[in-house]
Amino acid sequence: MTIRIFGDSISGNCLKVKFVCDLLRIAYQWEEVDILKGESRTAAFLATNPAGQVPVVLLSDGRALAQSNAIMLYLAEGSSLIPGDAFARAKMVEWLFWEQYSHEPYIAVARFQVMYQQKPVTELEPRLIERGNAALARLQTALRGRTFLVGSELTLADISLVAYTRMAHQGGFDLAAYEDVQAWVRRVESTLGLAAIA
Amino acid sequence: MTIRIFGDSISGNCLKVKFVCDLLRIAYQWEEVDILKGESRTAAFLATNPAGQVPVVLLSDGRALAQSNAIMLYLAEGSSLIPGDAFARAKMVEWLFWEQYSHEPYIAVARFQVMYQQKPVTELEPRLIERGNAALARLQTALRGRTFLVGSELTLADISLVAYTRMAHQGGFDLAAYEDVQAWVRRVESTLGLAAIA
Numbered sequence: 001m002t003i004r005i006f007g008d009s010i011s012g013n014c015l016k017v018k019f020v021c022d023l024l025r026i027a028y029q030w031e032e033v034d035i036l037k038g039e040s041r042t043a044a045f046l047a048t049n050p051a052g053q054v055p056v057v058l059l060s061d062g063r064a065l066a067q068s069n070a071i072m073l074y075l076a077e078g079s080s081l082i083p084g085d086a087f088a089r090a091k092m093v094e095w096l097f098w099e100q101y102s103h104e105p106y107i108a109v110a111r112f113q114v115m116y117q118q119k120p121v122t123e124l125e126p127r128l129i130e131r132g133n134a135a136l137a138r139l140q141t142a143l144r145g146r147t148f149l150v151g152s153e154l155t156l157a158d159i160s161l162v163a164y165t166r167m168a169h170q171g172g173f174d175l176a177a178y179e180d181v182q183a184w185v186r187r188v189e190s191t192l193g194l195a196a197i198a
Numbered sequence: 199m200t201i202r203i204f205g206d207s208i209s210g211n212c213l214k215v216k217f218v219c220d221l222l223r224i225a226y227q228w229e230e231v232d233i234l235k236g237e238s239r240t241a242a243f244l245a246t247n248p249a250g251q252v253p254v255v256l257l258s259d260g261r262a263l264a265q266s267n268a269i270m271l272y273l274a275e276g277s278s279l280i281p282g283d284a285f286a287r288a289k290m291v292e293w294l295f296w297e298q299y300s301h302e303p304y305i306a307v308a309r310f311q312v313m314y315q316q317k318p319v320t321e322l323e324p325r326l327i328e329r330g331n332a333a334l335a336r337l338q339t340a341l342r343g344r345t346f347l348v349g350s351e352l353t354l355a356d357i358s359l360v361a362y363t364r365m366a367h368q369g370g371f372d373l374a375a376y377e378d379v380q381a382w383v384r385r386v387e388s389t390l391g392l393a394a395i396a
Contacts, residue, residue: 050336051296065288067295074288090263090272097265098249100299138248 002027006048007055008035010116012108012163013068014055019159019192020072024079028057036116068163069096072156081156092150095157103139106132108164111171121172132173139165140178147187154191162188166197200225204246205253206233208314210306210361211266212253217357217390218270222277226255234314266361267294270354279354290348293355301337304330306362309369319370330371337363338376345385352389360386364395 005021005028007014021028033039033054040054049056049066056066057075065071073096076082083089110128113119139161142149149157166185168175175182189196203219203226205212219226231237231252238252247254247264254264255273263269271294274280281287308326311317337359340347347355364383366373373380387394 067292070292094265094268
């Protein structure tokens with residue numbers, strides 16, 4: 001029996017888990033949960049994840065695991081997506097926490113409001129735009145002269161951070177202003193076999 | 199040479215790292231960084247952590263690691279604070295990500311505004327109070343009938359979540375309404391050798 005991924009295809013957090021499974025050839029069944037229709041807030045869903053958030057993975061024995069980055073770390077254990085060196089692994093984990101605290105709440109939220117709540121970019125809270133750009137600027141500095149975020153190979157840090165960075169323009173951010181970020185997005189997409197999002 | 203922890207003593211995120219070091223008897227030198235005076239935004243500090251956030255740990259070889267939960271995971275590697283079982287470890291990591299995304303941005307931010315920006319509790323954004331209470335309610339449900347968050351022993355999940363939960367009243371939250379959370383805070387504090395915060 002394969003694992004089941006409960007996720008919404010419009011969510012970068014959910015796609016992270018799909019990308020890892022596809023790359024590592026982990027068999028899964030995708031169960032679409034429409035967050036716009038409130039399907040992550042039903043009693044049935046909350047019984048699986050009391051936090052009311054997607055993605056959630058049900059393992060073959062029925063146990064549930066939530067939080068995109070925690071799921072990726074679990075599924076990729078022992079693979080090349082997690083560095084063997086303890087310090088490199090810690091730096092990768094540092095990026096994962098930074099992504100959820102200082103990147104996703106601005107880049108993903110701006111994009112959600114523009115794409116799915118029809119808010120004009122000009123009416124976004126200035127804080128979203130400022131902090132989103134600060135996150136992109138930090139990525140730009142980190143990626144200058146580098147191929148991937150940690151070490152010389154693709155790791156979960158790249159998958160986690162590319163998930164919403166590749167969609168940033170949908171929230172009004174201009175990646176052309178961050179050229180090393182843009183090149184890295186194309187590189188990670190290519191490694192994952194993904195087409196750029198128009 | 200011991201590690202150096204750059205942190206502000208008023209910050210729960212920084213204290214997490216101190217708690218782990220004290221418990222595991224890891225030698226460290228505490229370097230106080232006054233965030234209220236902008237000391238985490240100086241050029242010298244940004245050279246160590248480009249995210250401009252505390253805590254940061256400098257290892258004995260000078261390499262820097264940021265993000266409280268990432269630092270704890272690195273320092274506690276191989277200790278009883280990280281479950282040996284892969285699924286239990288994943289659930290612990292799930293709590294760490296939930297803490298940074300769904301708990302700290304409300305519980306810690308409300309407390310910061312009340313304690314350090316002199317904002318009356320009645321003038322806090324309603325969103326902070328609602329989501330802070332939602333986080334406490336989720337902890338209450340998770341802790342009913344349990345001693346610690348994951349398995350039967352103290353793990354990093356407890357240390358991470360207790361850091362600001364034990365200060366929640368300073369942001370206007372009433373832990374008496376969440377009695378299993380309150381009992382768990384006392385239990386974790388006792389395990390860590392900490393006195394309750396008045």
